[in-house]
Amino acid sequence: MMQFFSNVDWYDIWMATLDTLMMLGGSMLFTILLGLPLGIVLFLTGPKQMFEQKGVYALLSFCVNILRSLPFIILLIVMIPMTLLITGTSLGVAGAIPPLVAGATPFFARLVETALREVDRGIIEATQAMGASTRQIITNALLPEARPGIIAATTVTAITLVSYTAMAGVVGAGGLGDLAIRYGYQRFQTDVMIVTVVLLLILVQILQSLGDRLVVHYSRK
Amino acid sequence: MIQFERVHKTYQVGGREITALEPCNLYIPQGQIFGLIGHSGAGKSTLLRLINRLEAPSAGRILVDNEDVTAMDARALRQFRQRLGMIFQHFNLLSSKTVADNVAMPLKLAGSYSTTQISERVAMLLHRVGLSSHAQKYPAQLSGGQKQRVGIARALATNPRILLCDEATSALDPQTTAQVLQLLNELNRELNLTIVLITHEMDVIRRVCDQVAVMDAGHIVEQGQVSDLFLHPKHPTTRRFVYEAEHVDEQELSRDFAQVQGRIVRLTFKGEATYAPLLGQVARQSGVDYSILSGRIDHIRDTPYGQLTLSLVGGDADVAIEQLKAAQVTVEVIRA
Numbered sequence: 114m115m116q117f118f119s120n121v122d123w124y125d126i127w128m129a130t131l132d133t134l135m136m137l138g139g140s141m142l143f144t145i146l147l148g149l150p151l152g153i154v155l156f157l158t159g160p161k162q163m164f165e166q167k168g169v170y171a172l173l174s175f176c177v178n179i180l181r182s183l184p185f186i187i188l189l190i191v192m193i194p195m196t197l198l199i200t201g202t203s204l205g206v207a208g209a210i211p212p213l214v215a216g217a218t219p220f221f222a223r224l225v226e227t228a229l230r231e232v233d234r235g236i237i238e239a240t241q242a243m244g245a246s247t248r249q250i251i252t253n254a255l256l257p258e259a260r261p262g263i264i265a266a267t268t269v270t271a272i273t274l275v276s277y278t279a280m281a282g283v284v285g286a287g288g289l290g291d292l293a294i295r296y297g298y299q300r301f302q303t304d305v306m307i308v309t310v311v312l313l314l315i316l317v318q319i320l321q322s323l324g325d326r327l328v329v330h331y332s333r334k
Numbered sequence: 335m336i337q338f339e340r341v342h343k344t345y346q347v348g349g350r351e352i353t354a355l356e357p358c359n360l361y362i363p364q365g366q367i368f369g370l371i372g373h374s375g376a377g378k379s380t381l382l383r384l385i386n387r388l389e390a391p392s393a394g395r396i397l398v399d400n401e402d403v404t405a406m407d408a409r410a411l412r413q414f415r416q417r418l419g420m421i422f423q424h425f426n427l428l429s430s431k432t433v434a435d436n437v438a439m440p441l442k443l444a445g446s447y448s449t450t451q452i453s454e455r456v457a458m459l460l461h462r463v464g465l466s467s468h469a470q471k472y473p474a475q476l477s478g479g480q481k482q483r484v485g486i487a488r489a490l491a492t493n494p495r496i497l498l499c500d501e502a503t504s505a506l507d508p509q510t511t512a513q514v515l516q517l518l519n520e521l522n523r524e525l526n527l528t529i530v531l532i533t534h535e536m537d538v539i540r541r542v543c544d545q546v547a548v549m550d551a552g553h554i555v556e557q558g559q560v561s562d563l564f565l566h567p568k569h570p571t572t573r574r575f576v577y578e579a580e581h582v583d584e585q586e587l588s589r590d591f592a593q594v595q596g597r598i599v600r601l602t603f604k605g606e607a608t609y610a611p612l613l614g615q616v617a618r619q620s621g622v623d624y625s626i627l628s629g630r631i632d633h634i635r636d637t638p639y640g641q642l643t644l645s646l647v648g649g650d651a652d653v654a655i656e657q658l659k660a661a662q663v664t665v666e667v668i669r670a
């Protein structure tokens with residue numbers, strides 16, 4: 114058994130895990146910071162909503178669709194000049210975060226939009242009838258009511274980001290995906306590959322069950 | 335006080351114009367329970383939602399307590415809405431908030447109450463609607479009637495003078511409906527609260543309303559005191575609602591009458607006359623015999639009433655009719 118894991122350098126694995134977690138945490142943070150407002154704007158300007166704005170909605174929708182239709186690996190490469198501009202490097206954790214955010218934000222924003230649409234119109238109307246301002250409707254009614262949906266959206270996005278970080282490894286981002294490719298795939302060190310894949314699987318499992326638990330906790334229906 | 339002056343509402347749907355409310359005038363005095371009845375699509379919700387400007391009128395003026403609702407800017411409108419309560423068919427409570435937090439919501443949004451004021455007022459309101467022990471539950475854990483009582487507590491949180499009810503009892507069973515109506519009745523008396531109430535059941539109107547407007551295809555077709563409309567409906571739509579509530583079949587009635595001899599009259603008693611031993615007296619004095627063909631005795635809000643259809647045979651029917659009229663009974667001759 115020990116023989117089989119002979120190629121595995123546990124220190125490397127540990128560092129790669131940390132890199133993956135940092136990429137995930139950093140990109141998730143910015144994805145939420147950008148995607149939540151974008152999702153709210155998409156929802157509000159959408160058809161038959163409070164601030165229906167056909168032009169604005171069509172434009173935003175189009176941008177979101179473009180980013181979502183680009184394969185992530187292409188986005189990674191296309192983004193390099195812009196990443197350099199933002200972070201000063203296209204390598205490592207810092208270099209990986211801009212393309213990860215660019216890839217995940219439109220996805221997350223759509224999911225947020227969908228979650229907000231699920232909120233019963235009657236609830237928005239009741240809140241309006243109380244004399245709430247738009248900001249109050251968003252913070253006091255829409256977001257609390259859509260919370261389970263938004264948590265589920267966050268979970269799905271985080272898991273998508275895990276697989277994106279693995280791809281980002283290809284262009285020098287580091288992390289578990291990078292290890293899997295460099296050692297496991299290119300040097301035929303199957304044991305390294307298995308360890309990294311198992312670690313990624315554990316990460317996904319943790320994220321999913323954490324998300325599910327939060328959704329259940331906040332669902333009062 | 336709510337006043338509509340030539341108010342009119344149309345919607346644009348796919349380039350076409352749909353009239354939801356034909357130009358209408360309406361006056362609802364403070365402290366009344368005003369009913370709006372009509373079939374689906376008649377424009378009841380549209381009319382109600384114009385009052386707190388959830389919909390803006392296409393033309394006309396709406397005055398509430400002498401303030402022009404149609405002229406308010408966004409800020410004034412928000413403050414105005416805080417002085418109006420509204421309850422809904424499907425309650426529209428926030429599922430993510432506890433009962434107490436739902437009731438507290440209008441107070442928090444108003445921004446002018448301290449935390450202690452809010453919790454005292456919430457406790458008071460929940461006590462009033464009989465839900466003190468459910469304060470920390472979520473709406474999903476309550477029955478329909480309980481949810482509507484939370485809705486009422488929430489609507490009354492900011493102490494409004496007007497309560498708008500859009501089919502507030504339509505999702506409830508008869509017994510729960512009766513309880514909710516009873517509560518509205520009490521609140522109307524205690525707080526001199528004006529209540530505008532939409533329903534499609536005449537029975538709801540009969541039990542709580544002072545005045546009623548009947549709507550049909552965007553028009554107010556008949557309007558007045560509930561007792562007048564209920565006992566002497568004129569418009570076909572009104573008649574249909576009344577007969578439906580009373581399980582009267584007009585055709586069946588006229589078929590039955592064909593087999594009866596003598597004059598047929600309908601007597602309407604209101605208030606104290608309802609329980610007076612009048613018929614026997616009149617029959618003895620005028621020598622007529624009577625048989626009761628159909629009848630109903632009930633209450634309109636708190637006023638008892640009776641309506642009997644009789645056939646009069648023998649004796650002096652004219653004298654009998656005069657005596658009944660003298661005793662404040664409304665007499666309609668159906669067949670001379």
Ligand SMILES: Nc1ncnc2c1ncn2[C@@H]1O[C@H](COP(=O)(O)OP(=O)(O)OP(=O)(O)O)[C@@H](O)[C@H]1O
Pocket residue numbers: 345346347352353354372373374375376377378379380381534
């Ligand atoms: N937002 C809207 N857009 C277009 N048409 C509408 C809109 N709201 C209502 N209408 C139309 O206006 C008319 C009146 O609708 P309203 O909702 O006031 O009826 P209602 O009497 O409340 O009916 P119900 O008993 O079914 O609730 C209907 O023909 C309806 O289709």
Ligand SMILES: [Mg+2]
Pocket residue numbers: 378379380500
């Ligand atoms: Mg309606």
